[in-house]
Amino acid sequence: MIVGVPRETKDDEYRVALLPVGAELLRQDGHTVVMERGAGRGSGFEDAAYEAVGVEWAEGAEEIFGRAEMVVKVKEPQPREIALLRPGQIVFCFFHFASSRELAEGCLHAGITAVAYETLADDGGRLPLLTPMSEVAGRMSIQEGAKYLERPMMGRGLLLGGVVGVEPASVLVLGGGVVGASAARVAAGLGAGVVIMDINLDRLRHLSEVMPANVLTVYADPRAIERHVVGADLVVGAVHVAGGRAPVLISRDLVRRMKAGSVIVDVCIDQGGCVETSRPTTHREPTYLVDGVVHYCVTNMPGAVSRTSTYALCNATLPYVRELARLGIDAFAAVDAGHAAAVNLRNGRVANLAVADALPDLPRA
Numbered sequence: 001m002i003v004g005v006p007r008e009t010k011d012d013e014y015r016v017a018l019l020p021v022g023a024e025l026l027r028q029d030g031h032t033v034v035m036e037r038g039a040g041r042g043s044g045f046e047d048a049a050y051e052a053v054g055v056e057w058a059e060g061a062e063e064i065f066g067r068a069e070m071v072v073k074v075k076e077p078q079p080r081e082i083a084l085l086r087p088g089q090i091v092f093c094f095f096h097f098a099s100s101r102e103l104a105e106g107c108l109h110a111g112i113t114a115v116a117y118e119t120l121a122d123d124g125g126r127l128p129l130l131t132p133m134s135e136v137a138g139r140m141s142i143q144e145g146a147k148y149l150e151r152p153m154m155g156r157g158l159l160l161g162g163v164v165g166v167e168p169a170s171v172l173v174l175g176g177g178v179v180g181a182s183a184a185r186v187a188a189g190l191g192a193g194v195v196i197m198d199i200n201l202d203r204l205r206h207l208s209e210v211m212p213a214n215v216l217t218v219y220a221d222p223r224a225i226e227r228h229v230v231g232a233d234l235v236v237g238a239v240h241v242a243g244g245r246a247p248v249l250i251s252r253d254l255v256r257r258m259k260a261g262s263v264i265v266d267v268c269i270d271q272g273g274c275v276e277t278s279r280p281t282t283h284r285e286p287t288y289l290v291d292g293v294v295h296y297c298v299t300n301m302p303g304a305v306s307r308t309s310t311y312a313l314c315n316a317t318l319p320y321v322r323e324l325a326r327l328g329i330d331a332f333a334a335v336d337a338g339h340a341a342a343v344n345l346r347n348g349r350v351a352n353l354a355v356a357d358a359l360p361d362l363p364r365a
Contacts, residue, residue, distance in 0.1 A: 001031050001032075001069050001070055001325045001328075002031070002032045002034060002067055002068050002069045002070070003018075003026055003031050003032065003033050003034070003068060003069070003070050003071075003072060003321070003325055004033075004034045004035070004058070004064040004065065004067060004068025004070070004071045004072070005017050005018045005023075005033065005034070005035045005036070005039055005064070005071075005072050005073075006035075006036045006039065006061045006064045006065070006071065006073065006081070007036040007037075007038055007039040007061070008039075008042070008073065008074055008075055008303075009061075009078045009080065009081065010075045010076075010078055010300060010303075011282045011283070011284060012282055012283035012284055012300070012303060012304070013042075013074065013075055013300050013303040014042030014043060014303055014304075014306035015042065015043055015074045015075075015302070015303055015306045015309050015310045015313065016039050016040040016042065016043050016045065016074070016306075016310055017072045017073050017074050017093065017313075017314070017317070018033070018035070018040075018072055018314060018318075018321070019040075019045070019310065019311070019314045019318070020040070020045060020049040020050050020052070020053055021053075022314055022318045022321065023035070023050055023053050023054075023055050024053035024054070025318070025322060026321070026322060026325060027053060027054045027055075029322055029325065029326060031325050032056060033054075033055050033056065034055070034056045034057070034058050034063070034064060034067055034068060035050055035055050035056070035057060035058065035064075036057075036058050036059075036060065036061060036063075036064050037057055037058075037059065040310075042306050043306040043307050043309075043310040044306075044307045045310075061080070061081060061084060062084060065081065065084035065085060065086065065089075066084070066086075068089070069089065069090065070089070070090040070091075070092060070324065070325060071089065071090070071091045071092070071093075072092050072093065072317075072321055073091065073092070073093035073094075074093060074094065074303075074313065075093060075094055075300060075303075076093060076094060076095050076096065076100075076103055077091065077093075077103070077106075077107065079106070082103075082106040082107065082110060085107065085110035085111075085112050086110070086111070086112070087110065087111030087112070088111065088112070088113065089110075089112050089113070090112070090113045090115060090324065090329055091107075091112050091113070091114055091115065092115045092117070092317075092320075092321065092324060093116070093117060094116065094117045094118055094133075094270075095107075095114055095116040095117075095118070095344055096116075096118060096270045096271055097114075097116070097243075097344055097345075097350075097355045097358070097359065098241075098243060098244050098245040098271055098272065098354070098355055098358035098359065099245060099246075099269075099270060099271050099272040099273075101359060101362075104345070104350070104355070104359055104362060105362070107345055108345055108348055108349070108350070108362065108363070109348075111347070111348055112345065113329050113343065113345065113346045113347075114343070114344045114345035114346075115324065115329070115332075115342050115343055115344070116243070116342055116344045116352070117129035117130060117317065117342075118130045118242070118243065119242055119243040119341045119342050119344060119352055119354070119355075120320065120338060120339065120341065120342035121242070121337070121338030121341050121342075122338055123336070123338065125338070127242060128316050129313075129316050129317055129320065130178075131178050131316070132309075132312035132313055132315070132316050133302045133309065133312070133313060134177070134178035134179045134182070134240075135178055135179075135182050135312070136301070136302040136305060136308065136309050136312060137179055137182075137267050137301045137302055138178065138179040138180065138181065138182025138183040138186070138236075138238065138267065139182050139183070139186050140301050140302070140304070140305065141179070141183045141236045141238070141265040141267050141301070142160070142171070142183050142186040142187045142190065142192075142234075142236070143186070144265055144286070144296055144298075144301075145160075145171070145234040145236065145263050145265045145296070146160040146190070146234075148263045148265075148287060148294050148296055149169060149233060149234060149261075149262075149263050151261075153287070153294065154261065154287070154289060154294050155261050155262075155263055155294055156169075156233060156259060156260070156261035156262060157261065158233055160187065160190050160191070160192045160234070161190040161191025161192055162191060167193075168191050168192045168193055169192050169193070169233040169234060170192070170193045170194075170195070170231060170232050170233050170234070171183075171184075171187040171192045171193065171194045171195070171232065171233065171234045171235075171236065172194075172195050172197070172228045172229060172231075172232035172234070172235045172236070173187070173194065173195070173196040173197065173235075173236045173238055174197050174220065174225070174235065174236065174237050174238055174239055174249055174250075174274060175196075175197070175198060175237070175238035175239040175240060175268075175274075176196055176197070176198035176200065176203045176204060176207050176217075176238075177198075177203075177238065177239075177240050179236075179238035179240065179267050179268075180196055180198070180236070180238035181196075181207060181211075183236045183238060183267075184196045184207070184211060184215050185211065185212075185215075187234075188211065188212040188214050188215045189212070191214070192214070192234075193214055193216075194211075194214060194215040194216065195215075195216045195217075195218055195228050195232075196211070196215060196216070196217055196218070197217075197218045197219070197220035197224065197225065197228065198217075198219075198220055199219065199220050201219065204217040204218075204219065205217075220249075225249055225250070226254060229250055229254055229257075229258060230254070230257050230258060230259075232258070232259075232262060233259065233262050233263070234262065234263045234264075234265070235250070235258075235262070235263070235264045235265070235275075236265050236267060237249070237250070237264065237265065237266040237267055237268050237269075237273065237274040237275055237278070238267050238268065239268055239274045240268060240271070241271065241354065242341075242354055243341070243344070243352050243353075243354030243355050243358070244271070244354040244355070244357060244358045245271055245272040245358045246268040246271040246272050246273060246274045247274060248273070248274060248275065248276050249274045249275070250264070250274065250275040250276065250277075251276050252276045252277055252290075255275065255276070255277050255290055255291055255293050256291045258291075258292075258293050259293075260292035260293070261292065261293075261294070262293050262294070263293070263294045263295075263296065264277075264278070264293060264294070264295050264296065264297075265296045265297075266278040266295065266296070266297045267301065269281075269297040269298070269299050270299050273297060275295070277290040277291075277293075277295060278295060278297045279295075279297060280297055280298075280299045281295075281296070281297045281298050281299070282298060282299075283298055283300075283303065283304050286298050320342075323335075329343070329346075346365060347365070348363065349362075349363045349364055349365040350362050350363065350364050350365060351364075351365040
């Protein structure tokens with residue numbers, strides 16, 4: 001199979017979908033790897049590292065998309081790339097279709113087979129390709145939240161962990177999955193007072209056992225959410241519905257009641273966001289104010305720490321990239337239900353149930 005790796009074109013996206021060792025292993029498997037020059041540079045991998053393992057070079061995205069039977073990316077195809085897609089071509093990357101009808105319609109019209117990192121599941125129902133980026137985003141949410149609590153950033157002027165004689169900031173984490181647990185652990189380590197909320201009592205029980213003493217677990221009923229949002233200095237949105245749109249847990253009215261200068265980091269903005277006032281932002285312009293509350297809603301948070309993120313992502317994706325290249329889409333989807341769930345679009349129809357439910361008027365498989 002011809003595997004193509006273009007340079008990422010989303011704003012401030014510096015990751016690359018394939019490490020040099022990944023290209024080497026695909027070549028050993030008998031596949032041709034075609035890359036766009038400079039694709040790895042944002043993550044610290046120069047072209048020479050890929051040349052050493054036999055990568056073929058394309059001078060531009062047009063050649064990549066024109067030659068490749070399977071395109072491996074990090075982020076969803078951008079508008080210029082959608083125009084280059086070919087019917088039947090496999091595209092393997094993060095898509096998050098539930099939050100973008102325009103993207104879904106463009107890819108359906110192109111006729112590609114869209115295989116999504118974020119919906120591929122393992123035998124235990126976990127999401128192995130989403131997990132490493134969720135870990136990165138969860139940790140970053142506290143790093144960024146702490147920065148935007150500073151007064152020059154329009155925050156409340158708080159040090160997250162406080163100092164002797166001064167109470168720390170209060171952090172609310174909505175969602176106890178990988179993002180939420182990672183965020184809570186980092187916030188607690190910095191000395192903040194942390195509340196983590198979820199609707200899964202078994203998950204809360206587990207978190208209560210493994211988290212530091214300054215992390216409180218609370219069941220996420222609407223009244224509890226309201227009470228803790230109003231009292232929080234930093235709110236991290238970390239809810240997740242595999243393949244679907246994130247539920248809106250914080251209304252515009254609730255944002256209006258938050259403290260002036262408090263901060264919202266909506267990590268689930270890729271899935272539409274869990275705050276009514278959230279809208280996608282970029283690393284270049286990461287924040288905006290609504291009713292005096294700082295909103296940080298960057299859609300590719302891990303892209304800012306590209307070297308760490310590229311290693312973490314490719315460690316997880318490479319076995320599946322090799323498997324997909326070896327088996328082809330039919331045999332790959334037939335491996336098990338978790339592999340089948342990764343196929344979001346095929347033959348001009350939506351193949352993933354959660355995506356179909358989020359976009360109900362699009363044609364279903």
